[in-house]
Amino acid sequence: MPTSRSTRIVLYVYGILVIAFLYLPLVSVSFASVSKARYLSFPIRRYSTKWYGEALKSSTVSELVSTSLTIAVLVTVISVVIAFFGALAFARYDWRHRTLFQKFILLPIFFPQTVLGLALLMWFNSLGIIPSWKTAVVAHLVWIAPIATLIVAIRAYSFDPALEEAARDMGAGTLSILREITLPLLAPGLVSAGLFAFLLSWGNFPLSLFTTGADSTLPEWLYAKMVSGYSPLVPTLGVMSVVGSFLLIFTALALAWLVRANREARAAQQ
Amino acid sequence: MDSTALLRLRGIVKKFGSFTALNGIDLEIREGEFFTIVGPSGSGKSTLIRLLVGMDDLTEGTIWLRGERIDQTPANLRPTCMVFQSLALFPHMNVGQNIEFPLKLRKVAPQRRRERVNELLDLLRLPRSYYDKRIAQCSGGERQRVALARALAFDPEILFFDEPLSALDYRLRKTLEKELKDLHARTGKTFVYITHSLEEAMVMSDRIAIMREGRFEQIAVADEIYNRPVSRFVAEFMGEVNLFEIRADAGGTLSGKALEIAPDARLDALAPGTEALLMVRPEYLRFDGPGERFEFALSGTLHGEYALGSRIQYEIETETGMVTVEKLREDRVRLKEGQPVRVGFDAADTHVIAEPA
The missing domain is CATH 3.40.50.300 (P-loop containing nucleotide triphosphate hydrolases)
Incomplete structure (x- = not known):
């Protein structure tokens, strides 16, 4: 159906408003990050990249980044592994309590994260485990692994079970089927699940707040500095964190585009 | 084995x-x-x-x-x-x-x-x-x-x-x-x-x-x-088919609903005193005409005529239900809907299915 002129105008205006609402706050933070002033104030009088230099030199910052990164990387790897097997149980195999499993595995996604964080903290305490970045990994996993599972399950639903049967019929054992058929077919789902897991863990505040103990992640530190003892590094680190996330997403998109272009180029050669 | x-x-x-x-x-x-x-x-x-x-x-x-x-x-x-x-x-x-x-x-x-x-x-x-x-x-x-x-x-x-x-x-x-x-x-x-x-x-x-x-x-x-x-199921599964109930009495005389049967008509496959289904494929049915003689005949009215590519199919409403006749396009017979028609076949064109109706 061709869209009329007035519909198009409404759609454009709507689109611009949505983008403005979503991104204007980020833009103002990035302005704040290049202000020379020690405290957050608008309008900005003098611009400077001084705080970026400070951030890169600061040992606090590198410690924060390394804690956040360690947690995010571990969460990513573990959730992708859990998601792979979880998605097969979720979508590929028919078994007796599958629908119950499907409901239970999705439930943690809808828990309020603060409640989940608090509950886990109490649980760690009663088990005598001292909270640290390691317990935060566990906490993140409780929330993120189900999301990753769901993402891989969507991919698993879309592939024909006859493919695995055909491979078996032609002589492939369980391991060969996994390596030659199941893994390659689920690969796009695993990559997006990994990306989601990393970004959700990297930016997570409520779960980390309760479960990192003496360690601190980047979002926790940003919050703490806003509440008391403001540091001019807050907007700087905020922007660096967002830019890092965007870079990751764009890298993934670029890779997907490259793979597709390469495939089409090979097909065009014939 | x-x-x-x-x-x-x-x-x-x-x-x-x-x-x-x-x-x-x-x-x-x-x-x-x-x-x-x-x-x-x-x-x-x-x-x-x-x-x-x-x-x-x-x-x-x-x-x-x-x-x-x-x-x-x-x-x-x-x-x-x-x-x-x-x-x-x-x-x-x-x-x-x-x-x-x-x-x-x-x-x-x-x-x-x-x-x-x-x-x-x-x-x-x-x-x-x-x-x-x-x-x-x-x-x-x-x-x-x-x-x-x-x-x-x-x-x-x-x-x-x-x-x-x-x-x-x-x-x-x-x-x-x-x-x-x-x-x-x-x-x-x-x-x-x-x-x-x-x-x-x-x-x-x-x-x-x-x-x-x-x-x-x-x-x-x-x-x-x-x-x-061997059965009605197979016969019907195989495409268009006409099935008539047929009976032979103890003396071997044949009778069937709506069927006019010539006195000398014989079905060797039908034992005296039994009932069966008589199968005739649509292409074996002939329209009545000058000099035509049938061992088995039916009368009815033409219900419809359908073109199936190289063949023409006629559906004829009779006392025993719809009967299907098929002719090659070149052997097409000009008939009007609702017109009375008489069709027939011989014992040699039939197959007896030993399954009571």
Whole structure:
């Protein structure tokens, strides 16, 4: 159906408003990050990249980044592994309590994260485990692994079970089927699940707040500095964190585009 | 028992909970045969083929291949291969990788694999340059050929087909049916094919088994099934057919509802004192005309006339129900709807089905 002129105008205006609402706050933070002033104030009088230099030199910052990164990387790897097997149980195999499993595995996604964080903290305490970045990994996993599972399950639903049967019929054992058929077919789902897991863990505040103990992640530190003892590094680190996330997403998109272009180029050669 | 049987099934039973999908199947398939199992959906034909390739476990019975029992052998160790209804081509591999997949599993050297793929592409009349083509870029007919090539690369003792042509349009299906028959002749392999289309089965098969509710109703060559069905089910499954109730009294005199029967008409297949169904295919019915004499005749009115390409079909309303007559287009008879007509046939045109109406 061709869209009329007035519909198009409404759609454009709507689109611009949505983008403005979503991104204007980020833009103002990035302005704040290049202000020379020690405290957050608008309008900005003098611009400077001084705080970026400070951030890169600061040992606090590198410690924060390394804690956040360690947690995010571990969460990513573990959730992708859990998601792979979880998605097969979720979508590929028919078994007796599958629908119950499907409901239970999705439930943690809808828990309020603060409640989940608090509950886990109490649980760690009663088990005598001292909270640290390691317990935060566990906490993140409780929330993120189900999301990753769901993402891989969507991919698993879309592939024909006859493919695995055909491979078996032609002589492939369980391991060969996994390596030659199941893994390659689920690969796009695993990559997006990994990306989601990393970004959700990297930016997570409520779960980390309760479960990192003496360690601190980047979002926790940003919050703490806003509440008391403001540091001019807050907007700087905020922007660096967002830019890092965007870079990751764009890298993934670029890779997907490259793979597709390469495939089409090979097909065009014939 | 046929000693030359390649595949032999004895007393196959398959139950899903309380539902019996296969109810005592006995079958022998000969080496090099094109054997087709036909049945409506839900008759158990797909269940049977899944048991034969090892995709499902049977509840009772035994399967022998060349005298070796295989019913407990897992699918990946059976020397059989199936072309799936969905074809199950691997979307992440190109045409060549799909075809050589079974060879790769057997660790055949890449050089030799490539040669074999080329041979198979030639055999299936696909250009060798298709090796690098992606499955998504292949047409329906090409995918069919790739699936066949892959199954042949496996070099199975028996090649099974699970309705692989059902998703294709009519013309392509007709072409591929003939190609498949031709391929069977050229490779000399044993093909076991399942379909719900008897027409498809007739074109390709050496022998046909008609399946109904988990049992075989009749196993025979195509002509026999068409001309001498054992039951109403088989006769009706085989396309348009006219069935009349017929009775012979103790003296052998015939009578049937709405039928005018000549006094000298005889049906040798009908024992005195019994009832049966008299089958006449529509093409054997003749319209009354000057000098025409029938052993069996019916009167009624013309209900409608339908053009079926090379043939014309007439439906005639009679006292015993709708009767179908078919003529070649060149033998078309000009009739008006509602016009009274008389049609007839002779004993030689009929087949007696010993099944009381």
